[in-house]
Amino acid sequence: MSDRTGIFAGDDPFAIAMRWLEEAEKTELNDPNAMAIATVDAEGLPNVRMVLLKEIEGRETPSGGAFVFYTNYHSAKAQEIEGAGKAAFVMHWKSLRRQIRVRGIVTREEGPQADAYYASRSLKSRLGAWASHQSQPLASRTALMTEVARVTAAHGPSPKRPPFWGGYRITPLEIEFWADGAFRLHDRFRWRRADPASDWAVTRLNP
Incomplete structure (x- = not known):
């Protein structure tokens, strides 16, 4: 588009992100x-929570471009992702007055890449991944710390990645770049494609 310049310039949405x-x-x-990631449960009721984006894979990577985060596969978010195979998220940066919205299909990342990321975490975080039955009821903080002590004794100083913990790769079908504008006349550009193998179509949207 002729007016897609400045912070919106480029022909690769992953590079812009x-x-x-x-x-x-x-x-x-x-x-x-x-980022705030949104899913739906089996009844179609939406759910949203904050997670940390750990990698943006460029279009030159084997995935062809994706956004990767990690979680417990037994968590509510993971169960909802597995059920629908889709998710959406938004990243909002108040200091820059910008945001990115993404909608797409989701696949697991549970190979060497997940192992490497898990190994890069602090020891306490790695043990915490073993100890936490994420999203399940918890009797008390004391019960949680007791479980941490138990897994510490069981797995030692070099715990392997739990089989129930790993990554998710969101491959976008839609990406929107938004920047604040004067008098709420914001700039919005939506990148959309029918499937990951298709070309992107870029459209400027009304504020």
């Missing part, structure tokens, strides 16, 4: 990679 995230890392005080 990477650039925006890099800029946010310089201005956001906490967790510039935080």
Whole structure:
């Protein structure tokens, strides 16, 4: 589009997203990679929560471009993702007055890439992944810490990645880049494709 210049310029949405995230890392005080991910349960009731984006894979990667985060596969979000095979998320950077919205299909990442990310985490976080039965009822904080002590004794200082913990790769069918405009006349560009093998169509949207 002739007026897609400046921060919106480029023919690769993943490169634009990477650039925006890099800029946010310089201005956001906490967790510039935080995103609100939305799913639906078996009854179609929406659910949303904050997670941390861990990687943006470029279009030159084997995935062809995707957004990766990690979680417990027994969690509510994971069960809803497995049921629908789809998810959406938004990243909002108040310091930049920008946001990115993504909708797409979701697949697991539970191979060497997940192992490498798990190994990069702090020991306490790795043990916490073993100890937490995410989204399940918890009797008390004391019960949780008792479980942490148990898995620490069981798995030692180099725990392997739990089989119930790993990544999800969101392959987008739609990406929207939004920037705040004067008098609420915001700039919005939507990238959309029918499937991951198709070309992107870019449309400017009304504020």
